[in-house]
Amino acid sequence: MEKQKKGERFVRSAGLVATAALLLLTGCTTKENLPTDNELSAKIAEKQEQKRKEKITNTKEELDRYFASLASHTEQLHAERAALLKAFAALSEQKLTEQQTRAKVHSAISAYEAKLKDLQEMQVPAYQEIQDFHQEMYSAMSRYVPVMKKAEKGLRTKNASLLKEAEKEMHALDVKAKQVIEKTAKLHVKIRTN
Numbered sequence: 001m002e003k004q005k006k007g008e009r010f011v012r013s014a015g016l017v018a019t020a021a022l023l024l025l026t027g028c029t030t031k032e033n034l035p036t037d038n039e040l041s042a043k044i045a046e047k048q049e050q051k052r053k054e055k056i057t058n059t060k061e062e063l064d065r066y067f068a069s070l071a072s073h074t075e076q077l078h079a080e081r082a083a084l085l086k087a088f089a090a091l092s093e094q095k096l097t098e099q100q101t102r103a104k105v106h107s108a109i110s111a112y113e114a115k116l117k118d119l120q121e122m123q124v125p126a127y128q129e130i131q132d133f134h135q136e137m138y139s140a141m142s143r144y145v146p147v148m149k150k151a152e153k154g155l156r157t158k159n160a161s162l163l164k165e166a167e168k169e170m171h172a173l174d175v176k177a178k179q180v181i182e183k184t185a186k187l188h189v190k191i192r193t194n
Contacts, residue, residue, distance in 0.1 A: 059125075060192065066125050067188045070137065073119045074181065077141050080115060084108035084148055085170075088155075088163075102155055109148045116142055133187055140180040143173050 087104035090096040096104070119141060124134045147169045154162030 062125050063130070063188070063191050066123075066130065067184070069122060070119075070134070070184065073115065073122060074137070074141070076115045077112060077119065077144075080108050080112040081144060081148070084112070084151070088151070091155075098155070102152070105148075105152050105155060109145070109152060112148065113145060116145065129187070130191075133183070137180055137184070140173075140177050143176075144170070147173060 084105055087096065087101050087108065090104075091098065091101040116138075120138055122134070124131050147166050150169070151163060151166035154160070154166055
């Protein structure tokens with residue numbers, strides 16, 4: 001019985017020493033320095049708020065990088081599409097030969113496909129709405145490839161009706177692509193405000 005009491009006293013003493021050491025390490029030397037439950041709750045809430053703000057900041061930075069990269073990719077795709085149209089315009093103005101035009105058109109299509117692949121492989125934030133939007137953007141931009149190839153075939157086979165058809169389809173795709181690009185701006189604003 002006496003041994004048990006000695007053991008209990010030892011455990012209590014060890015607990016008191018550990019508590020005193022902890023209080024000294026944290027800067028609490030008297031009872032008045034001990035934080036109250038409200039102060040502890042306030043500190044915990046402050047740290048949680050700080051973590052929340054950091055997460056929001058990191059998310060906004062990640063999304064800003066994504067939208068900047070997306071804008072760069074779509075500008076590059078637009079430049080390659082414009083190069084194709086410029087080659088056809090130069091042919092009609094007789095500034096290029098048919099062979100030169102074919103080479104430029106083929107080059108523009110190849111470059112467009114390479115840049116489209118870059119768009120597809122782009123790192124997309126792990127938010128469903130962003131991933132759905134990115135897929136929509138990729139689909140809108142990839143629809144140009146068959147039309148560009150149709151125009152190339154029309155040039156190669158000297159088929160004016162095929163060229164006219166490709167031109168008409170290109171204009172329709174431009175309207176759809178413009179809508180998707182406008183959606184980009186709206187989505188970016190929506191995300192920045194939320």
